[in-house]
Amino acid sequence: MSKSKATSFDIAHYAGVSQSTVSRALRNSPLVNEETKKKVFEIAKKLNYKVDKNASNLRTQQSNTIALLLFEDPTSDESMINPFFLSMLGSITRACANQGYDLLVSFQQMDQDWQAQYEDSHRADGLILLGYGDYIDYQARLATLLQNNTKFVCWGARVESRPELSISCDNYFGGEQVAEFLVAKKRTQCAFIGDASEHSPEFFARFNGFKDTLNKHGLDVDARQIINAISTDESGYNATKTLLSLKRPINAIFAASDLIAIGAIRAIKEAGLNVPEDISVIGFDDIPVASFTEPALTTVNQSTSVAGEMLVANLLAQLKDEPPAQTQLKPTLVVRHSA
Amino acid sequence: MSKSKATSFDIAHYAGVSQSTVSRALRNSPLVNEETKKKVFEIAKKLNYKVDKNASNLRTQQSNTIALLLFEDPTSDESMINPFFLSMLGSITRACANQGYDLLVSFQQMDQDWQAQYEDSHRADGLILLGYGDYIDYQARLATLLQNNTKFVCWGARVESRPELSISCDNYFGGEQVAEFLVAKKRTQCAFIGDASEHSPEFFARFNGFKDTLNKHGLDVDARQIINAISTDESGYNATKTLLSLKRPINAIFAASDLIAIGAIRAIKEAGLNVPEDISVIGFDDIPVASFTEPALTTVNQSTSVAGEMLVANLLAQLKDEPPAQTQLKPTLVVRHSA
DNA sequence: CTGAAAGCGCTTACAG
DNA sequence: CTGAAAGCGCTTACAG
Numbered sequence: 001m002s003k004s005k006a007t008s009f010d011i012a013h014y015a016g017v018s019q020s021t022v023s024r025a026l027r028n029s030p031l032v033n034e035e036t037k038k039k040v041f042e043i044a045k046k047l048n049y050k051v052d053k054n055a056s057n058l059r060t061q062q063s064n065t066i067a068l069l070l071f072e073d074p075t076s077d078e079s080m081i082n083p084f085f086l087s088m089l090g091s092i093t094r095a096c097a098n099q100g101y102d103l104l105v106s107f108q109q110m111d112q113d114w115q116a117q118y119e120d121s122h123r124a125d126g127l128i129l130l131g132y133g134d135y136i137d138y139q140a141r142l143a144t145l146l147q148n149n150t151k152f153v154c155w156g157a158r159v160e161s162r163p164e165l166s167i168s169c170d171n172y173f174g175g176e177q178v179a180e181f182l183v184a185k186k187r188t189q190c191a192f193i194g195d196a197s198e199h200s201p202e203f204f205a206r207f208n209g210f211k212d213t214l215n216k217h218g219l220d221v222d223a224r225q226i227i228n229a230i231s232t233d234e235s236g237y238n239a240t241k242t243l244l245s246l247k248r249p250i251n252a253i254f255a256a257s258d259l260i261a262i263g264a265i266r267a268i269k270e271a272g273l274n275v276p277e278d279i280s281v282i283g284f285d286d287i288p289v290a291s292f293t294e295p296a297l298t299t300v301n302q303s304t305s306v307a308g309e310m311l312v313a314n315l316l317a318q319l320k321d322e323p324p325a326q327t328q329l330k331p332t333l334v335v336r337h338s339a
Numbered sequence: 340m341s342k343s344k345a346t347s348f349d350i351a352h353y354a355g356v357s358q359s360t361v362s363r364a365l366r367n368s369p370l371v372n373e374e375t376k377k378k379v380f381e382i383a384k385k386l387n388y389k390v391d392k393n394a395s396n397l398r399t400q401q402s403n404t405i406a407l408l409l410f411e412d413p414t415s416d417e418s419m420i421n422p423f424f425l426s427m428l429g430s431i432t433r434a435c436a437n438q439g440y441d442l443l444v445s446f447q448q449m450d451q452d453w454q455a456q457y458e459d460s461h462r463a464d465g466l467i468l469l470g471y472g473d474y475i476d477y478q479a480r481l482a483t484l485l486q487n488n489t490k491f492v493c494w495g496a497r498v499e500s501r502p503e504l505s506i507s508c509d510n511y512f513g514g515e516q517v518a519e520f521l522v523a524k525k526r527t528q529c530a531f532i533g534d535a536s537e538h539s540p541e542f543f544a545r546f547n548g549f550k551d552t553l554n555k556h557g558l559d560v561d562a563r564q565i566i567n568a569i570s571t572d573e574s575g576y577n578a579t580k581t582l583l584s585l586k587r588p589i590n591a592i593f594a595a596s597d598l599i600a601i602g603a604i605r606a607i608k609e610a611g612l613n614v615p616e617d618i619s620v621i622g623f624d625d626i627p628v629a630s631f632t633e634p635a636l637t638t639v640n641q642s643t644s645v646a647g648e649m650l651v652a653n654l655l656a657q658l659k660d661e662p663p664a665q666t667q668l669k670p671t672l673v674v675r676h677s678a
Numbered sequence: 679c680t681g682a683a684a685g686c687g688c689t690t691a692c693a694g
Numbered sequence: 695c696t697g698a699a700a701g702c703g704c705t706t707a708c709a710g
Contacts, residue, residue: 007704008703009703017680017681018680018681019704020680020681020682020683023703024679024680031679031680032679033679048459050459051704052702053460053462054397054402054702054703055393055702055703056704056705058394058397058703059686059705060704060706061686065443083422083425086422086428086429087425089425089444090420090425093444093446097446102445102462103444104441105432105444106441106442107436120344120387120388120389121390121392122389122392122393123393289628292601292631293633346687346688356696358698359689359698359699362687370695372695391687393686394687394688395688397686397688397701397702397703398687398689398690398702399688399690681710682710683706683707684705684706684708685704686703688701688702690699690700691700692698692699694695694696694697
């Protein structure tokens with residue numbers, strides 16, 4: 001074992017063949033004699049040889065690598081990443097591995113310049129975008145990517161005029177499920193916590209599915225009972241305190257995310273009220289914590305493993321100039337004890 | 340915007356200088372005239388030029404990339420990754436970014452061959468290893484890395500004869516803290532749940548610190564009250580059910596990890612007992628869920644953000660042939676409501 | 679089935 | 695301060 005790594009020339013030398021043949025053999029080219037192949041593989045193994053990816057990527061002009069850019073909300077706690085994205089990351093990693101792709105991971109702050117140069121610098125063949133903060137700001141950034149001809153797919157947010165470039169959960173449908181459930185339970189004095197505006201299209205869709213369904217039943221959610229919040233436990237807690245201080249006649253809260261719901265439950269308990277007896281709480285995401293809260297959270301599950309696979313599949317289809325498959329994921333209501 | 344990406348030759352052409360000068364300018368070489376530099380940067384920006392990493396890595400023989408290998412226990416649920424590692428991943432990503440390194444992430448199954456070829460294939464300059472399953476099996480794999488001269492650092496597990504290659508929490512100290520706390524609270528009928536053997540050196544150290552401290556106070560933990568478990572909620576639940584069925588006089592459980600503790604709490608509640616009134620429960624790790632359980636978990640915090648920085652710093656020191664700094668992290672007891 | 683050769687896009691020693 | 699040239703380690707068209 002010398003200290004510097006073996007190259008295909010070293011193998012060629014030991015095998016008594018040319019370097020071209022070594023290269024072909026290692027890539028399992030049908031052109032190469034089986035005997036020769038065997039010898040090459042043996043020597044490669046003995047020398048602990050691995051193809052230099054920098055050289056082969058440079059030569060072939062592709063990296064077999066995907067970059068995952070995870071955007072953090074600047075307002076959220078430095079150390080805490082939305083667990084939903086974390087579990088998404090897990091499933092994306094797995095999906096990439098299954099397809100023989102490597103995964104570069106990068107956390108981006110929303111407020112600084114995106115380090116979206118992975119593709120430009122040939123480190124990655126394409127990007128997966130997770131999380132986006134304010135949707136309006138986000139669109140401008142996406143436009144740049146589009147203009148640079150960067151291959152990407154994003155989770156959640158629609159790409160203006162290019163709907164095939166994003167994968168999302170059917171948030172509207174999720175909101176409908178929540179409303180139907182609450183109506184069936186006769187919990188119809190509803191509040192909504194989260195940003196119900198175009199700045200947060202996912203939350204907005206959840207809200208709209210929710211509201212439209214209530215309307216269908218001749219019900220509504222009073223504007224005073226819609227409190228803005230970002231997707232953190234802290235923000236949900238504060239919003240709920242505000243809501244409760246209004247003393248509105250409420251018996252159900254639909255939180256735009258589980259993190260918000262967890263904060264809501266905390267605020268409700270602190271106010272001396274009980275969940276779900278006094279107020280039902282329903283979240284969205286079904287993050288791992290959801291089954292451990294007290295009471296366990298009723299929420300809308302978005303399957304991260306399916307989502308991860310869809311994202312990777314979409315990007316890979318783009319790389320092969322194939323049309324992307326399905327882009328929407330059906331969520332399912334998971335009934336536990338908080339509602 | 341042509342479809343193929345610009346190269347340094349394109350910039351050279353537009354700037355009316357040689358390609359060598361472009362390369363120097365882009366790397367901010369002091370040799371280059373400021374005027375020239377400015378022109379080069381302008382054109383580079385206009386062409387959306389980014390240095391081709393494959394080419395520059397090939398040339399310089401380094402990748403400025405670190406690979407993170409996360410080993411999953413084959414027995415653990417496919418979709419669920421230990422949240423402790425997930426938050427570690429977050430902090431490692433951040434630490435890498437701060438140092439100007441990219442991060443490749445890969446999940447490895449314990450039972451299959453390690454894809455530890457990132458370094459051999461020049462994709463990464465070094466490896467960070469997280470999680471390891473059975474320590475005895477693990478050592479053999481580490482020996483291979485060592486033999487191949489791969490640069491790596493691992494979390495938790497000691498590397499035989501090379502202690503400077505791992506970063507870990509002072510698990511023994513953590514165990515001591517737990518025992519002192521329980522003794523002060525007069526909760527001395529203790530059980531331990533987790534693998535208290537050399538197969539799980541971290542759990543074993545926690546146990547030993549715990550036990551030695553009890554001994555110091557003239558107390559002990561009965562061998563029948565040590566139940567094996569791996570680090571999952573399910574395993575903790577089952578182990579605790581077994582423990583309770585033994586009808587031993589117990590008023591405290593030290594769980595080797597938070598996940599185990601969460602399972603333990605569930606089993607205790609199911610048996611109609613209360614935490615902490617009947618049985619105190621203390622975990623280890625302080626994963627994000629810990630503050631959301633009911634009752635909120637008293638546990639031993641290992642700072643993932645510090646740990647992530649230490650891992651990256653250690654590896655970077657190795658890459659520069661500098662001696663690694665400190666390798667141990669002091670944990671702190673976080674008292675909440677479960678004990 | 680195999681080999682000699684070109685070339686991917688950089689960085690940097692060498693020469694000026 | 696700048697340029698011409700070599701070379702990092704591969705892959706693959708071309709020629710046999």
